[in-house]
Amino acid sequence: MRSKVTDTPARTTPTEQQKTHSRPRQQPPYHVVLLDDDDHTYEYVIRMLSSLFGYSHEKAYQMAKQVDTQGRVIVDTTTRERAELKQEQIHAFGRDQRIRRCQGSMTAVIEPAAS
Secondary structure, X not given: OOOOOOOOOOOOOOOHHHHHHHOOOOOOOEEEEEEXXXXXXXXXXXXXXXXXXXXXXXXXXXXXXXXXXXXXXXXXXXOHHHHHHHHHHHHOOOOOOOOOOOOOOOEEEEEEOOO
């Protein structure tokens, strides 16, 4: 008796290389870092962080305290595109009306997050 030959291909498992190529690439994370200055009040920083990032009053206060004492604070870690948007929003937030000498918004920088 003759054995039947089927047209069904043998099952193969994907190689590690194939698995790697089929995964979506993740974008590297970036920090949005708020820098200290003497031209903005705690109230301004708290209002800005709550408005732009949705932080609670307590979390925003802790960040305001950190930027004041350490000179900088990471306010967000995200994709580069979103980090650039958040940086622009910080720069566009406007001056602190409580301080007469204040000329404009606070400064933020974007830095690659350590992997």
